[in-house]
Amino acid sequence: MIEINLTDQNFEQFIQSAKNFILVDFWAEWCMPCFVLGPILEKVAEEYSGRITLIKVNLDVAPRISREYGIEQIPTVVLFKNGKPISKFVGVRPEPIIREFLNEMLKDNLQIKDS
Amino acid sequence: MEEIIKNYQAYAEKQGFKLNPNGEAVKRLIKGLLENEKKYGAKYCPCRRVTGNPEQDKAKICPCQWHKQEIEKDGHCFCGLFYKS
Numbered sequence: 680m681i682e683i684n685l686t687d688q689n690f691e692q693f694i695q696s697a698k699n700f701i702l703v704d705f706w707a708e709w710c711m712p713c714f715v716l717g718p719i720l721e722k723v724a725e726e727y728s729g730r731i732t733l734i735k736v737n738l739d740v741a742p743r744i745s746r747e748y749g750i751e752q753i754p755t756v757v758l759f760k761n762g763k764p765i766s767k768f769v770g771v772r773p774e775p776i777i778r779e780f781l782n783e784m785l786k787d788n789l790q791i792k793d794s
Numbered sequence: 795m796e797e798i799i800k801n802y803q804a805y806a807e808k809q810g811f812k813l814n815p816n817g818e819a820v821k822r823l824i825k826g827l828l829e830n831e832k833k834y835g836a837k838y839c840p841c842r843r844v845t846g847n848p849e850q851d852k853a854k855i856c857p858c859q860w861h862k863q864e865i866e867k868d869g870h871c872f873c874g875l876f877y878k879s
Contacts, residue, residue, distance in 0.1 A: 709826025709840035711819050711874050738843055745843055752872060753841050770872065 683734040687743045690736065694762050700731045700785065701759040705750045707738045713754045716771045720756065723777045730785060758784055798824055802875065805857065811865050812879050823875045827856055841873035 685693055685703075694701055704720055706713035717735075724733035738745045738753060748757060748764065757767040758781075766784055799813070799820060806812050814820050826840025834851070838844045842854045853859035861871040870877045 707826075707840060709822065709829055711822050711826075712841060712872070714822075742843075746845070751843055753843070 683732070685734050685736050685741065685744075687741045690741060690744045693734070694759055697732060697759070697762070699729075702731050702733045702781075703757045703759060704733065704735045705738060705745060705748075705753050705755045705757070706735060707753055710753045712771045716754045716756075719772070719774055719777065723774055723781070726778075727781060727785070731781065760784075795821065795824055795828070798827070802856075806876055809862070810879060811876050814870070814874050814877055819874060823873060839873050 683693075694703075702720070702724060704713075704717065706717065720733060724731055736744060738750065752769050754771065755767060755769045757764045759765065766780070768780060772780070802824075803813050814823075823840060827837040830836070830838040830840060830844060834844050834846065835848070836851070836855045838851060838854045839856050839858050842858070844851050844854065856873075856875065858871070861876055864871045865876055865878050
């Protein structure tokens with residue numbers, strides 16, 4: 680999976696032009712739970728490939744966006760649809776809980792890639 | 795770094811909890827605290843957004859305002875430095 684990192688400069692443009700659901704992982708370099716959650720998110724996002732695009736936003740390179748979306752703790756994961764945030768969770772979550780979260784959000788036309 | 799770890803360890807013991815048993819994780823967190831000290835002037839939690847307003851950010855200096863409640867509720871503080879004994 681190609682890792683997409685967005686900044687204050689390109690975040691809005693990317694989010695607004697996206698056709699898929701966008702799962703945004705807000706993180707920072709020295710945040711230990713972020714390093715636990717990162718690989719879990721990548722694995723789960725791979726299963727939803729074609730339906731969800733996972734992007735990463737480092738608080739240190741996107742302070743304005745982080746503030747605008749009310750990010751207070753990291754990791755915070757926000758799901759966007761049609762350019763708008765529709766749901767989020769804060770902190771490390773195990774794979775099944777993240778799948779449950781995504782299934783609930785995508786339930787209208789869920790199509791998981793065969794693994 | 796060792797000195798800072800010792801200080802947090804002493805604090806944890808005094809409060810009746812302990813440091814994360816994963817030493818590497820502790821070192822990573824301490825590096826984050828030191829980075830924040832260099833960048834913002836205090837050891838702000840690396841898992842919280844620093845606004846740059848010292849008054850607003852005061853509660854985020856490690857040990858933060860919420861750590862005891864989090865340890866009680868989840869068994870560890872949000873960032874994972876302190877664990878329940």
